[in-house]
Amino acid sequence: MARYELVKRSVALITLTNPPVNALSSAVRHAIAKSMDHALNDPKVTAVVICGENGRFCGGADIREFAGPLRGPPLVPLLDAIEAGEKPVVAAIEGVALGGGFELALVCHYRIAHFKARLGLPEVTLGILPAAGGTQRLPRLIGIPAALELITTGRHISAQEALKLGIVDQVTEQNACEVAVEFALRAVAKPLSSRRVSMLTTPCPPDLDGLLEAVTMQVKKKARGVMAPLACIQAVRAAATMPYSKGIKRESELMATLFNSGQARALQYCFFAQRTAGKWTLPSGAQWNNSKPREIRSAAIIGLGTMGRGIVVSLARVGISVIAVESEKKLLETGKQMVIGMLERDAKRRGVSASLNLLKFTLSLQDLKDVDLVIEAVFEDMALKKRVFQELSKVCRPATLLCTNTSGLDVDALAGVTDRPHLVVGMHFFSPAHVMKLLEVVCGPRSSSETIATAMILGKRMGKVSVAVGNCPGFVGNRMLKPYLDQATFLLEEGATPEQIDKALEDFGFAMGVFRMSDLAGLDVGWRVRKESGLTGPDVDPKNPPRRRQGRRYCPIPDMVCEQGRFGQKTGRGWYMYDKPGGTNAKPDPLIQNLLEMYRSRYGIQPRNISDQEIIERCLFALANEGFRILEDGIAARPEDIDVIYLFGYGFPRHGGGPMFYASMVGLERVLERLEHYHQAHPDVPHLEPSPLLKKLVACGSPPVQKWREHIKTMHSHL
Numbered sequence: 001m002a003r004y005e006l007v008k009r010s011v012a013l014i015t016l017t018n019p020p021v022n023a024l025s026s027a028v029r030h031a032i033a034k035s036m037d038h039a040l041n042d043p044k045v046t047a048v049v050i051c052g053e054n055g056r057f058c059g060g061a062d063i064r065e066f067a068g069p070l071r072g073p074p075l076v077p078l079l080d081a082i083e084a085g086e087k088p089v090v091a092a093i094e095g096v097a098l099g100g101g102f103e104l105a106l107v108c109h110y111r112i113a114h115f116k117a118r119l120g121l122p123e124v125t126l127g128i129l130p131a132a133g134g135t136q137r138l139p140r141l142i143g144i145p146a147a148l149e150l151i152t153t154g155r156h157i158s159a160q161e162a163l164k165l166g167i168v169d170q171v172t173e174q175n176a177c178e179v180a181v182e183f184a185l186r187a188v189a190k191p192l193s194s195r196r197v198s199m200l201t202t203p204c205p206p207d208l209d210g211l212l213e214a215v216t217m218q219v220k221k222k223a224r225g226v227m228a229p230l231a232c233i234q235a236v237r238a239a240a241t242m243p244y245s246k247g248i249k250r251e252s253e254l255m256a257t258l259f260n261s262g263q264a265r266a267l268q269y270c271f272f273a274q275r276t277a278g279k280w281t282l283p284s285g286a287q288w289n290n291s292k293p294r295e296i297r298s299a300a301i302i303g304l305g306t307m308g309r310g311i312v313v314s315l316a317r318v319g320i321s322v323i324a325v326e327s328e329k330k331l332l333e334t335g336k337q338m339v340i341g342m343l344e345r346d347a348k349r350r351g352v353s354a355s356l357n358l359l360k361f362t363l364s365l366q367d368l369k370d371v372d373l374v375i376e377a378v379f380e381d382m383a384l385k386k387r388v389f390q391e392l393s394k395v396c397r398p399a400t401l402l403c404t405n406t407s408g409l410d411v412d413a414l415a416g417v418t419d420r421p422h423l424v425v426g427m428h429f430f431s432p433a434h435v436m437k438l439l440e441v442v443c444g445p446r447s448s449s450e451t452i453a454t455a456m457i458l459g460k461r462m463g464k465v466s467v468a469v470g471n472c473p474g475f476v477g478n479r480m481l482k483p484y485l486d487q488a489t490f491l492l493e494e495g496a497t498p499e500q501i502d503k504a505l506e507d508f509g510f511a512m513g514v515f516r517m518s519d520l521a522g523l524d525v526g527w528r529v530r531k532e533s534g535l536t537g538p539d540v541d542p543k544n545p546p547r548r549r550q551g552r553r554y555c556p557i558p559d560m561v562c563e564q565g566r567f568g569q570k571t572g573r574g575w576y577m578y579d580k581p582g583g584t585n586a587k588p589d590p591l592i593q594n595l596l597e598m599y600r601s602r603y604g605i606q607p608r609n610i611s612d613q614e615i616i617e618r619c620l621f622a623l624a625n626e627g628f629r630i631l632e633d634g635i636a637a638r639p640e641d642i643d644v645i646y647l648f649g650y651g652f653p654r655h656g657g658g659p660m661f662y663a664s665m666v667g668l669e670r671v672l673e674r675l676e677h678y679h680q681a682h683p684d685v686p687h688l689e690p691s692p693l694l695k696k697l698v699a700c701g702s703p704p705v706q707k708w709r710e711h712i713k714t715m716h717s718h719l
């Protein structure tokens with residue numbers, strides 16, 4: 001867990017050896033304590049260097065250990081002892097120094113960083129704070145404003161920025177460990193007192209209270225209801241107002257308030273869920289580590305609408321040459337100008353040059369004959385998509401992968417019109433595609449494992465979080481959205497307003513409430529889908545009783561909003577009003593209020609007061625209930641995948657863990673009881689009827705989310 005060697009006859013080299021990230025597990029802490037003791041007591045040793053194996057200094061505490069009782073040597077006294085030692089200790093930082101790893105570096109008397117290293121205190125993203133002295137030492141070293149920013153955001157910084165801030169003493173392009181050993185030898189004769197960061201006086205800004213207040217406001221606005229950043233601010237205040245011995249106690253008290261909190265559990269779950277999602281597996285036995293992806297050097301995008309443009313940018317900025325196709329000259333020219341502008345702005349922000357040379361724009365599908373992969377991003381119309389896929393079959397070489405960006409249509413039906421159904425897969429991007437991190441990779445029954453592997457890896461290469469899902473209407477994300485949206489509109493009928501529902505969801509932590517989100521996405525898309533499926537418009541069977549379609553409750557209010565030409569932000573009117581078309585500042589609209597009142601009086605609905613609790617329960621439990629059905633149907637392989645989709649694609653708050661984790665945190669028994677209650681009150685809403693899997697899990701004693709798979713595995717899978 002740590003290797004001890006004597007180098008250059010007098011330098012103790014301690015190498016952390018806990019792959020893959022040299023996390024500070026109990027065994028590693030134990031090994032560091034033992035090695036330091038050895039080094040400090042061996043008269044031959046004049047200095048110490050600490051580094052990490054495989055070019056990674058240390059990724060921090062072993063997060064998996066947080067789930068159980070903490071064992072092994074506690075970190076704070078261990079780190080204090082390193083700092084207090086009488087021999088110079090130098091940290092040789094390669095790869096990463098994060099969390100406890102960064103705190104380990106801070107107690108070393110000197111820090112040498114490789115130029116590619118990244119440093120940071122990401123604890124806040126895990127719902128905790130840097131509790132091994134990080135909140136006390138960093139402000140002493142770099143001042144309150146910079147430390148506050150790093151600690152409350154968890155941002156990783158480059159070695160160069162660390163040097164500028166005064167965190168590291170030297171940045172090197174050579175082997176950091178070798179440089180650190182030479183550095184340590186030179187440090188032997190120098191006094192250490194000024195190098196002990198905990199002994200420094202925190203440089204204090206003139207208006208400390210004002211600064212802390214401003215950062216508190218910022219944090220509350222950005223991360224509503226999230227506890228950890230606020231605790232971080234309090235800990236940093238202690239660094240400014242207390243001696244280290246008291247500050248470290250305050251840090252520990254604050255950590256105790258966070259450590260076992262639901263938010264910390266949720267955020268740590270998200271960390272692992274995100275990594276689990278990449279590890280797709282099919283019932284055939286094919287999976288992420290035994291399926292070879294193809295190398296993709298060139299791609300084509302069909303359709304330069306909002307989605308197509310975003311996909312072109314995502315591909316080009318990772319060095320893939322892209323041919324973009326449109327059907328009309330004017331659309332092609334507009335799309336081209338937009339893509340170039342987006343790429344130029346993106347490159348400017350990242351300080352690189354825009355990869356415009358990788359782009360080609362054309363009106364002819366014939367130009368696609370040699371590309372490795374095509375992503376179709378035309379209108380959401382099955383007949384049109386089928387024509388495109390038939391055409392692609394003819395023009396593309398037989399090995400070209402054919403992907404569709406459909407947000408919910410049958411991927412297998414598209415595969416069926418091609419000459420290569422095994423090379424067809426869904427790549428469902430989220431808008432704006434160059435910004436949103438989620439990619440649903442939709443596996444049709446005929447998609448080969450090589451095809452799935454290629455789409456998953458391509459997503460990762462574009463910086464996306466790729467999740468493999470099965471093929472059914474709406475896949476995972478949009479299929480679950482339906483019951484969630486339905487509940488929101490039913491609540492409108494019953495007496496709520498869009499702003500009340502949005503506020504409840506935003507207070508819960510959603511980036512945007514359901515109505516603001518719908519206004520942003522555009523209301524006409526759903527309206528068209530409802531018209532096509534006979535739920536509204538001239539094709540509706542007049543024998544339907546009011547507010548019922550296809551045998552179940554139906555709320556026509558969204559159709560009525562669209563009939564008035566209110567399509568959301570783009571038209572300046574939707575569930576809210578905006579100052580102009582394209583405006584983003586949503587204001588409640590009295591016209592919507594009137595519409596709701598007229599609607600309720602037309603149908604004799606007596607509006608009632610609806611609590612925030614009912615809003616949250618009906619929207620989120622209906623959402624999770626559909627998630628259980630998706631697991632039963634084998635459309636998602638595990639609850640983590642569903643949660644990752646909602647975290648990265650639909651703005652579900654990370655500190656809630658995602659809909660499935662949230663249900664488990666609330667308690668499955670409680671979720672079942674509330675769904676039964678609401679279903680009894682609304683028997684014509686099938687989405688409120690508890691799913692068999694939920695009932696089964698409750699009957700099995702409500703196992704933790706990570707164990708649900710054991711109860712699903714006998715069921716049929718569409719993956």
Ligand SMILES: CCCCCC/C=C/CC(=O)SCCNC(=O)CCNC(=O)[C@H](O)C(C)(C)COP(=O)(O)OP(=O)(O)OC[C@H]1O[C@@H](n2cnc3c(N)ncnc32)[C@H](O)[C@@H]1OP(=O)(O)O
Binds near residue numbers: 021099126
């Ligand atoms: C009262 C308690 C007092 C405690 C006092 C001390 C408290 C200290 C707090 C902390 O240090 S919390 C941890 C802070 N560190 C982090 O948040 C870093 C998390 N890791 C990462 O950001 C990344 O993993 C990375 C280090 C940047 C590497 O990224 P890369 O893309 O190269 O690899 P991954 O796929 O992310 O990870 C590989 C593998 O390693 C697992 N892992 C990573 N970090 C940790 C960790 N800190 N603990 C446990 N496991 C970790 C990750 O889950 C992957 O595992 P897999 O099984 O291969 O999927």
